[in-house]
Every structure is written in C-alpha cells, then in structure tokens.
Amino acid sequence: MDDEVKYVRRSQYRLRVMRSLEGEVKMPSEIAVDAEIFQNHISNTLGQLRNHGLVECINPEVKRGRLYRLTPEGEKIIKSL
Structure with missing residues (x-):
C-alpha cells in the first residue's frame, strides 16, 4: 500500500481526483470542476488510477x-x- 500512496502523492492531478471522489460517485465533468483540473487531464488521470485499481467506472457500457x-x-x- 505504501507504493500506491507514493504513486498518488507524486501527482497533484491524481491526488485531487482521489480527494474529489472520496465517498462520492461522480462524472468526469464533476470531478474536473471539483478538482479544478481541465477535462482532458481528468480522463488521463482516471485511466491511470483505474489501471492501478484505485478507481472504477460503475457504468462502463x-x-x-x-x-x-x-x-x-x-x-x-x-x-x-
């Protein structure tokens, strides 16, 4: 788990997205507004976090x-x- 904590801390985008999703279910546009990050960076960041098993899409279809x-x-x- 320490490696994953370091992974999240190395990027302000990953950290902001994770904090935005804490206890919440949100669309990328809502995350972008909440985290104050451009939408295109949100998509990339969500992909990174998904690949590390930290975020999931609940309606991928x-x-x-x-x-x-x-x-x-x-x-x-x-x-x-």
Whole structure:
C-alpha cells in the first residue's frame, strides 16, 4: 500500500481526483470542476488510477455520463493521505 500512496502523492492531478471522489460517485465533468483540473487531464488521470485499481467506472457500457468511484483500495489510500 505504501507504493500506491507514493504513486498518488507524486501527482497533484491524481491526488485531487482521489480527494474529489472520496465517498462520492461522480462524472468526469464533476470531478474536473471539483478538482479544478481541465477535462482532458481528468480522463488521463482516471485511466491511470483505474489501471492501478484505485478507481472504477460503475457504468462502463455507457458512452456519455460515466460514473466513477474509489475502489475499496482507493478508499484505504485516501484515508492514509
């Protein structure tokens, strides 16, 4: 888990996205506003966090209006930050 904490801390974008999703389910546009990050950076950051098992899309079958939340592992990491 320490490696994942370091991974999140190395990027302000990853840290902001994780904090925005803490206890929430949001669309990328909502995350962008909340985290004050441009939308195109949100998509890249969500992809990185998804690949590390920290974020999941709960409705991947839709093209628009996808919803994201922290995984249980992501919740543990955000609590330790």
